[in-house]
Amino acid sequence: MDDDEIRTGAPRRRRTLRDVADAVGVSVNTVSRALRGESGVSAESRETIRRAAEQLGYVPNVHARSLVLGGPRTIGLVITNVSNPFYAELISAIEQRAADEGYHIVLFLSEESTAREQAAAENVIRSGLDGVIVVPVQGETNPWQAVERAGIPLVVVNRRLDDLDVDTVATDNHAGAYAATSHVIAQGARSIVMLEEDLPITTIDQRIQGFRDALEDASLPLDERQVLMVPTRRSDRAALPWQAGDAYRVTVDLLARGHRPDGCVVGNDYFALGLYRALRERGLRCPEDTLVVGFGDYPFAEFLEPPLSTVRLPAGEVGRAAVDRLLHRVNGAEPRSREVTLVPPELVTRRSTGS
Incomplete structure (x- = not known):
């Protein structure tokens, strides 16, 4: 499989070692050793595997070992400003609903900064979280496309990202x-x-x-x-x-x-x-x-x-609905049926x- 096929042919789901191995034509064990920097893999093969993993959007799931051992499952939450009373209530609702479902929350703050948002997106990918709920900055760039390509389930809250094919939950x-x-x-x-x-x-x-x-x-x-x-x-x-x-x-x-x-x-x-x-x-x-x-x-x-x-x-309703939508994706829902949920406010x- 050449570079163009790797880039355009992969489905939108979390990439695995098997995906990289199939793309390069080697064993899963070889890919694992190459990406961990172990011996027994030539420099040329190591670079080919590294490049294929990058193009496929493969990231190691650092939580996999803790999941096997019964450790906590974790989802990310990216908020623009915690001093906003709406978001303070939203965080509380998301944390409670996630805890009820056996998940922990990792909080990232963007402060309406595109640079901080980019850093948060990169951290989400590196951390191998089970999924992420995002209030996007809506700057000139969209760092969440890389998260989607990495196969990490994502739900957008309170704002719209029309160039991203993910679920959205927002106040009307x-x-x-x-x-x-x-x-x-x-x-x-x-x-x-x-x-x-x-x-x-x-x-x-x-x-x-x-x-x-x-x-x-x-x-x-x-x-x-x-x-x-x-x-x-x-x-x-x-x-x-x-x-x-x-x-x-x-x-x-x-x-x-x-x-x-x-x-x-x-x-x-x-x-x-x-x-x-x-x-x-x-x-x-x-x-x-x-x-x-x-x-x-x-x-x-x-x-x-x-x-x-x-x-x-309705911050609480929005937060609970966002967790439900995210876990629906985490648990393997079809990625084609994206939904926009508008929660009505009250005068x-x-x-x-x-x-």
Whole structure:
């Protein structure tokens, strides 16, 4: 078998020593000795075997020996930012469901960094984990293609990677934003703005589309200036995932230009903190002058004044469903039937929208 046949002919599953041996035309024992650097294999054969293993995406399963001996099975979890309350709840749900099924979790943090994400993907391959659950950075490159080629089962959570043929489990962000926007429209708002973070990720795209669709369905005009992108500080690892001060400054600038919205939909509850302050400083009351609805239903939302209407995110359901999908693949499910599971969020209405 030549290089092109090796590269294009292998199925998407974890490669074995037998695959490498068949590709090169030698015994499994020879391949094993060559890859471990043992004697008895010529330098030329060793290089041929090494090259074939690399092209096939073969990685040694370092957990195999512990599995035979009854040791723990392990799956990886790659998260962008653990200070995000959604991901904190997600991690807890995944760890509990995995433990119920006899699996341990290895946690990797990308901090929205493509370099850290690349390192995490390489570690997943080298570690020979049983599978991995990923919240992708969605940068210009996709390091998870190499993980898929290595035959390691993979499930994407909360964001989409359309160039990767794997299962996806996510919150239905479009439905959540649509419900939030429709709610303030039903409460009488007509001049509505949306505050969203400036990361180029599908989660945000879906929420913005839900906002736009709700306005269109209500026959309300949509000006692109109604969607305000809030700068984020993801480069500061010690910071919270969002800064209330950033949303405050964006809202102050909006009001200074003479625009006074009667409805605001914000992409997370932290932005509502800054929005509240900016409205108060301009003498605007919530909900009398401006209706506000958030996203996340974080623990402080109901204790704000006024209590914040918000979209409650189903982090626990998403996490448990992600583990179930991953173990379905780990246990040998057919790789052709990829699934996208969207878990609906819940609109929680409080006094910030007059409820």
